[in-house]
Amino acid sequence: MKRNKINEMKVIFDSKSENESLARYICAAFCATFDPTVEALADIKCTVSEAVTNCVVHAYRDTVGKIYMTLKAYDDATVTVSIRDRGCGIDDLSRAREPLFTTDAAGERSGMGFPIMESLSERFSVTSKPQRGTQVNMTFKLDKNSKR
Amino acid sequence: MSTQENITFEYKNDTITAHVSGDIDHHRAKALREAMDARLYADRPPLFLLNMSRVAFMDSSGLGLILGRFTLCRELSIEFRLTDPSPEVEKILDLAGTGRLIRIDRTKNSKSVKN
Numbered sequence: 001m002k003r004n005k006i007n008e009m010k011v012i013f014d015s016k017s018e019n020e021s022l023a024r025y026i027c028a029a030f031c032a033t034f035d036p037t038v039e040a041l042a043d044i045k046c047t048v049s050e051a052v053t054n055c056v057v058h059a060y061r062d063t064v065g066k067i068y069m070t071l072k073a074y075d076d077a078t079v080t081v082s083i084r085d086r087g088c089g090i091d092d093l094s095r096a097r098e099p100l101f102t103t104d105a106a107g108e109r110s111g112m113g114f115p116i117m118e119s120l121s122e123r124f125s126v127t128s129k130p131q132r133g134t135q136v137n138m139t140f141k142l143d144k145n146s147k148r
Numbered sequence: 149m150s151t152q153e154n155i156t157f158e159y160k161n162d163t164i165t166a167h168v169s170g171d172i173d174h175h176r177a178k179a180l181r182e183a184m185d186a187r188l189y190a191d192r193p194p195l196f197l198l199n200m201s202r203v204a205f206m207d208s209s210g211l212g213l214i215l216g217r218f219t220l221c222r223e224l225s226i227e228f229r230l231t232d233p234s235p236e237v238e239k240i241l242d243l244a245g246t247g248r249l250i251r252i253d254r255t256k257n258s259k260s261v262k263n
Contacts, residue, residue, distance in 0.1 A: 017173075017174055017175035018175055020173045020174055020175050021171060021173060021175065024205075039235075039239075042205070042236055042239070045205060046205070046206075046207050046240070049173050049174075049205075049207040049209075050207055050208060053173065053174040053207065053208075053209060056174065057174060099244075107212075108177070108181065108209075108212035108213065108215070108216040109208070109209075109212055110208045110209070110211035110212040110215060110244065111208075112208040112211055112240075112243070112244050113207075113208050115243070115244075116207070116208055116240065116243055116244075119243055120243075
């Protein structure tokens with residue numbers, strides 16, 4: 001079934017840690033049109049927080065760069081979130097996606113960012129090029145029928 | 149929004165309880181970590197309870213925060229327990245299987261924290 005895009009939003013912001021909450025609240029507000037459940041909203045906020053934190057902590061490790069977030073809403077009550085950076089990229093993607101793998105144990109990173117994004121989203125993909133950047137794409141289903 | 153620093157400590161019967169509220173993300177984790185570690189190093193109580201009943205949001209940074217305090221407490225011979233995680237916290241703990249590693253006390257029916 002063909003779905004139609006009903007809304008779109010692009011936000012560009014600095015890779016500063018205070019923008020982690022900003023990004024997830026923007027995303028939550030964007031999703032409000034579908035009147036999602038508290039739980040569905042919590043899942044989306046968590047995945048956005050993980051993706052943006054990756055940009056802040058890893059992609060632009062010792063510098064501040066731009067984070068590009070694109071939100072799209074479709075008439076079948078799905079929302080897609082894409083979060084992209086022009087940072088250092090990921091050398092070994094399959095390793096980065098392993099649970100508990102982290103390159104920053106000293107910073108008390110749990111190594112659960114990618115596994116959480118994968119489990120909480122309907123669809124998940126990540127592409128990365130060393131020295132070019134990383135892009136995470138996630139799809140969420142906000143079907144009202146699933147409302148508690 | 150509840151993103152302001154919000155942690156309070158309660159002392160009772162050789163136990164320190166840290167009550168954390170609001171959002172726990174990478175941005176907030178550092179201040180929370182420093183506040184808790186200062187108390188743990190200074191007072192070295194026999195038992196440290198981390199109460200997360202009022203946490204409205206937590207991502208994997210919160211896991212790092214919990215596991216980091218668990219590790220520090222073990223080094224300082226302090227018993228560590230997580231108490232009453234909110235549903236938002238519980239979900240992330242489940243995904244990571246954290247319950248297998250640390251003791252979690254659930255003393256009441258926790259409700260979703262209004263954000």
